[in-house]
Amino acid sequence: TYNIEMKTDGLAENIKNGLSEAVKTDLYKSVDKVIKDGISSTYAQSVSYLKNAVNDLRYEVNRIISGHWWLVMPKWAKITAIVSVLAAIGFAIGFFYMVSENQKYLKVEWLYRYERMSYNADGIRDMMLREEAMMVGSKQEQDSIKALTVQLERRKHAERTQVYFRPSDSWTPESKSIW
The missing domain is CATH 1.20.5 (Single alpha-helices involved in coiled-coils or other helix-helix interfaces)
Structure with a gap:
């Protein structure tokens, strides 16, 4: 019984030590492989991003050089x-x-x-006085000339004769000035 227990204990001890060494070695290899793969994939991804950025930059520069500056x-x-x-x-x-x-x-x-x-000489003189009053006269003088013009147009029914003439100022004596 003693021998069987000793052999069983020794066998268990040997299996434990051998198994732990095997697991430790496999675990170390697995962790080492995972770390190497992670670093390798991260580096490869970074290099890929840099390559894409360089390609994009090269593409934009070529568009500028080839005359497609408005696209950039x-x-x-x-x-x-x-x-x-x-x-x-x-x-x-x-x-x-x-x-x-x-x-x-x-x-x-x-x-x-x-x-x-x-016009004759008197008519020209009267017209020049009206011109002066209209161009440099007071507001009352200008309104007086406008009122006289509207009155004459109404008396002679001039609105029927205005085929080509369209007055741009719609002033009448009845309209109230905002000034």
């Missing part, structure tokens, strides 16, 4: 450029509109100059 511009710069172009177009349209308006006023001016010269 920031959004605020594109918006600023578009607004500037639209403003320039608006100002150009306004300028040409003003030029056409100026042409209309030039025609009216020539018509007015012709009518000025169709």
Whole structure:
């Protein structure tokens, strides 16, 4: 019995020591492999990210070099450029509109100059006094001339003869001035 117990204890001790050594060795190898794989995969992933960043940067630089600079511009710069172009177009349209308006006023001016010269000496003198009152006269003098003009137009029914003429000032003696 003593021998069997000794042999059983020795066998158990040998199995325990051998098994623990085997597990320790396998565990060390497994942990070592996991650490190496983790470091290797992290390094490979970092290198992959760097390669992607370099490729993206190279792609953007090639687009700039090849003339596709507008694709690389920031959004605020594109918006600023578009607004500037639209403003320039608006100002150009306004300028040409003003030029056409100026042409209309030039025609009216020539018509007015012709009518000025169709008066006799007394008529020219009266007209020049009215011109002076209208251009540099007081507000009451200007309103007086306007009221007289509206009264004459109404008496002669001039609104029926205004085919090409559209008055731009709708002033009448009945309208109340806001000033």
